[in-house]
Amino acid sequence: MSHALDLIPARPAPPLVTPAMTPARALGYGVLGLWLLLAIGLAYMMVTGWDTDKFVKYGPRYLEGLATTLALVASSIALGAVLSVPIAYARMSKNIVLNTIAYAYVYVFRGTPMLAQIYLIYYGLGSFRAEIEAVGLWWFFREAWYCAILAMTMNTAAYQAEILRGAIQSVPRGQTEGAKSLGLPPSVTFWKIILPQALIVALRPYGNEIILMIKGSAVVAVVTVLDLMGQTRYAFSRTFDYQTYLWAAIFYLAIVELLRNTWAALEARLTRHLKR
Template identity: 55%
Template sequence: MNTLLDTLGAGFLWLMELIGLNADLMQRYGLRFIDGVGVTLELVLISVFLGALLALPLAVARVEGGKFLARAAFTYSYFFRGTPLLAQTFLIYYGAGQFREQLTDIGLWWFFRDAFNCAVFTFTLNTAAYQAEILRGGIQTLPAGQMEAALSMGLSRYLAYRKVILPQAIAVGLRPLGNELVLMIKSSAIASVITVYDLMGVTRLAFSRSYDMEVYLWAAVLYLVMVEVVRRVWDVLERRLNRHLTVSR
């Protein structure tokens, strides 16, 4: 990660010099912007990974959970997909402070008093809802015979999902999952409003001290670079994982 950030930082500084931006401003805040990129990537990658772990049982519950579990999973997805991420972030960050004594009693205040942890927690809950719906759609597009064939071979329902259903569902939903990752990168800017010094947090700090709108151009360029890198990596990943589908055509 450090090597990647160093390379990205060198390229960023070179690009800013090439297009003739404020050299003094770049010297003062350039490295802070690179640190902000690191915080943004850490925030997004942790949230998306944990969200994926939570999305798997939610997706299966939506399909196989019966009346109660299916409705509970639907309610979860409905709430987090239907309300603004900004409101969810405020609800977790400022709401946790209303329950400081209770959280202290159960040993969780150390977690919720940190703005970065609150952002990770909120983003995890949010992206899990979207990823669960993507996986649910992938599962439901598969023929029912897939599960029947797995069960007829003696696999348990758990193993059938693990070895047969979920790998295919993930392959089907790979493009939407990539789009969700891109959206999370852009939505991560919300973390700056609760004092997380991610890329947008550093940008706001730099602007408050310099009053130079140029810093927002830097931020836009860096977000664009991150999104483009993810897009290209995801294209390669999708071609490799779905190459059998390409050949079959």
């Protein structure tokens, strides 16, 4: 029997198939090559044109701007998260008035650039100084810092409300029905059952929103807030050296990369029970 099996020819190994070079793949490789050449060129210019005196002189200002940027983003994200809860609730409400107001709010702040919103709050409301002083709020609207936080908070609240609404609606209706069968009140059902599950779904979109806010916060420099980009503009106005903006890009890239890895670790930890 063994001799008969020896006479059966072995099946030839399948030939190696290399992926075809499609136009899209070739374009992707070309773009990647251009980015690589640009990175090498920038690294070469930084090494050959490095000015230690400028870095020592303006480095502390960059650190101050970085602290301002982080404070702005952290404050606006936290305040926006609080504001997004009632907005998301109104968006899901069957009350036509609440739903319409919330829809209009989300539509306006998601459909217009943050730069225009900051201009309207800082310069637009500033033109009504007499009326604002009459209600005792001029101390708030005369400060660019407060106006920047207000604009960023209202902007991110619109995005966070939609993230939260989508996450809540993704929770199966059986969770609510099960809570009703146990006699749990709606408030306990929402805060203890629905919301925790919704936040797990919303983790990744929330991380993307924070990253977008970090990059979008650069626009507050136009209303004289000396954040990271504001300090960069100051350094460039004194030196006219392109490297000042390159330093800012490195700072922003480092912040985003650190946040991305931190958020990925947090997401992996909070969703580890779903992977078993």
